[in-house]
Amino acid sequence: MTIGTGPRGPGVLVIEPMGNAGRFLVEAADRLGLRLYAATHKEVHDAYPDRLRSALAGVCATDLTDTPRALADMEAFCRSHAVAGVAVCFELFTPLAALLAERVGLPGNDPRLARAARNKILMGEAFSAAGVPAPRWAVARDAAEARRVAESGGLGRPLVVKPAEQGGSWGVSVVDDPDGAAGRGGGSGAGRGGVVGCGPGRPDGSGPLAAAVAVAQRFTHAQPHGLELDTTALLQEYVPGAEYSCDTVVAGGVAYPLPVVRKDTTRGRYRIETGHTCPSGLDPELVRTVQHTAARAALAVGVRNGIAHTELKIPPGTRTPYVIETGARLPGDNLCEVVEAATGVSEAVAYLQAVLGRVPDTVATASAAASIRFLLPEHGGVLRHASIPEAPGTHGELHLRPGDPVPEPADSACRIGHVLARAATAHLARALAAGVVARSRVEVG
């Protein structure tokens, strides 16, 4: 079914443009003079913000959870609308995008590897096969299997427990904190350095590890599409150190590295991103090492014509980045805006160029800095009040309105808003954004 009829001409079909990166794709398509089409569910399209709906030249309404049907509907749409490229905003649909591009004969990613960019078990295998430095891992189908893995000691302590398929830090727990405060904690820990004390589990199967496995396994379907998820839990060795992200555009199999960004998270059991800063503060040689490792990760999961968002940690005292994960999609968290403010590079433009088979524009045209900081609640409840003061060089945005429920601070769904600051240096941008966040008022009842 086709909703809306845009003018005929070359365009890009975006599999689910809803989400953080969608608005940057809309702006980028405008700059490049492209028509943007969406493939989505009718009821998801009905809930699009007006801004997104009016930017689209047309919509392919299908069922993205039914691969054969979605591919048939999208292929017919691509042919009748002279679609010249396939893009994707949701990580879970990146394998579908690779299959569609192959079927229609458009530039895309390797469909044989594409599931590794969605499923962290396959990703672990792909990283091992390609020799990409990454944490050691094991599969845990239930708490008893997790206990056996923990008792074997093969992954050391602490352990990271996470869902095989999910994003936004949902269901990710760090069990047994490196501070060695085992037995003390139990709180959510967001922003408070909370620690979950734990042995690997009690004989009755309760205890923090079993609880973490249950949390990782609770997502059976991803909303709003109802896509079925692999509920296997993954146990990983904990990689200490500072965290970074680095995106890679790949066009015709050639990797073009993008700037490295420093990432800050909460400590303790739940690791929620508290902010991102570009440039990263790393020395130029280490920046190149991070970019090289991120590019290897992207290629390992079959990215050939597209973009990958890779997260890495560098253990203290080393210069070896370990890849925590990579996704064959644009970054979330307004990172497109942060990177462009700091370097002049539009990741969304580069991505669209890559999916059209063009050489991506990745040369920096600025050397400034930008930082985004998120407003996180101390606890869940209902938002009573939230306000962000104005300050030169910054802008703020609230994600929730008074009366909205505020989830417990266990994953990125709890964010109340953000502040983005631009300045001459990373240090200044970070301090500016942090200062505005500190003066913001959040009341959760």
Ligand SMILES: Nc1ncnc2c1ncn2[C@@H]1O[C@H](COP(=O)(O)OP(=O)(O)OP(=O)(O)O)[C@@H](O)[C@H]1O
């Ligand atoms: N093996 C690990 N060692 C150390 N920290 C880790 C490890 N795995 C995950 N983390 C921490 O937990 C965070 C979330 O984990 P991960 O990125 O795997 O989940 P996600 O849900 O895909 O995240 P998101 O979509 O928010 O990027 C990471 O950014 C990192 O801070």
Ligand SMILES: [Mg+2]
């Ligand atoms: Mg992540």
